[in-house]
Amino acid sequence: MKTDNTSLHLEKTVPQAEDFLPILGTDYVELYVGNAKQAAHYYQAAWGFQPVAYAGLETGVKDRVSYVLQQDKIRLVLTSPLQSGGDINRHIDAHGDGVKVVALWVDDATKSYEETTKRGAESYMKPKTIEDEQGKVVLSGIHTYGETVHIFVERKDYKGVFMPGFKPWSPAYKPEAAGLKYIDHMVGNVGWNEMNKWCEFYAKVMGFAQLISFDDKDISTEYTALMSKVMSNGNGRIKFPINEPAEGRKKSQIEEYIDFYNGAGVQHIAVATDNIIETVTQLRNRGVEFLKVPKTYYETILDRVGEIDEDLEPLKELDILIDRDDEGYLLQIFTKPILDRPTMFFEIIQRKGAQSFGKGNFKALFEAIEREQELRGTL
The missing domain is CATH 3.10.180.10 (2,3-Dihydroxybiphenyl 1,2-Dioxygenase, domain 1)
Structure with missing residues (x-):
């Protein structure tokens, strides 16, 4: 996502919103899918999404693989399990392919977590910082309806391709965007x-x-x-x-x-x-x-x-x-x-x-x- 990584304070357009939780936009949407490699090909070929980043065995991740695709400001993460058992398999078995994470781009992921959990949100992920040579990203998360979760993403100190743990993914096949x-x-x-x-x-x-x-x-x-x-x-x-x-x-x-x-x-x-x-x-x-x-x-x-x-x-x-x-x-x-x-x-x-x-x-x-x-x- 093209951002300048600076703090943004966007104009309030919905006056009745209490808005104690400034959200800058949708950071990414993560789907748990049965076959991430093939799903990534579908979103590229049919929808014009561009390849961005990858995490899996080659990046030191042993239990899952994730492909990140983007079109303008829309970013999808497609994740599949690499082994039997575990939460991702259980999620796919129960729901089929579907959205697990609606990630929200925020200035302060720790404050977002504190504000929402003190108002009654159930914790999904306590604030944690992940780092690599490109900088750091702070993540936290809460549960919402069904098994869907919101992850708060603070990336103002990160210059890398998506977030730590991912490497650039640039296959030869890059169909045109669809607008x-x-x-x-x-x-x-x-x-x-x-x-x-x-x-x-x-x-x-x-x-x-x-x-x-x-x-x-x-x-x-x-x-x-x-x-x-x-x-x-x-x-x-x-x-x-x-x-x-x-x-x-x-x-x-x-x-x-x-x-x-x-x-x-x-x-x-x-x-x-x-x-x-x-x-x-x-x-x-x-x-x-x-x-x-x-x-x-x-x-x-x-x-x-x-x-x-x-x-x-x-x-x-x-x-x-x-x-x-x-x-x-x-x-x-x-x-x-x-x-x-x-x-x-x-x-x-x-x-x-x-x-x-x-x-x-x-x-x-x-x-x-x-x-x-x-x-x-x-x-």
Whole structure:
């Protein structure tokens, strides 16, 4: 991640956030996966992530291997176990491939740990300093929903490739980037009646504020429903929508996720682009599969959202959704699950002023998801 390693104090954009925990951004997202080498190839070939760093047997790590990939400000760490038994194997057995760590970039990892644990967070990792000839990184961590954890990363005194213990990884194969810029938001799915508990956790333990909420009247179809609230830190760089199932005639996507993931976890990562038509065209050509919406969606869309800068035809051709709020509009599209289990997926989003999350698209989106669930026999 290109940072100048100096202390940053970003403008507060969410006034109601208590924000005693200044977070500078998402540092990295770590997934525990069955085969990190092959997963790394997928994220390079299909998504345009660039190889950055590696840790494994060659760097003195005996129990795991990790590949670090990056695209602009988005950094992924893909980790697999090297031996049977242990926590990583158990995690993969329970959940399949999935997000274990949402790492947050902070000025002071020790203070972040103290502030959150004294407010009730369960400790995952006490503050520790790791060092090499490139400097030092301070890490600490807390538990959140399911088996997901937040690691606080303080790297202002580090000049190396990722962090101590990793070496540069520069294979010959480096496909072009796909125009992905940063993580816009990350969505957590939690169990029945757990949404408010975890929203309170982010408010009380981390100083976040609620931006918006959707109930089952907002997010429902003939068959399924869910509830969602969006929590944000003070500078708006970290947004965590939290979803829970709601009563419906059939099994919702949240229930399907929880059944196959065996509990709460990260459902999707929304990544931003400055040109969604170009990005989605590239991703489609590289084999990424997206949800389709009925072409009838586009017949009245401009009546609902008003004038947009883009030509409607390519949006229609690519199944890109459009929504508007008081501040502008947004363009968004969702992949099918990127794993064998119907759990995690990605959203591609381009904001043209809008700060919302596409409420006007929920019905079309959920009906598209239900069509996929029906094919899987899990609706």
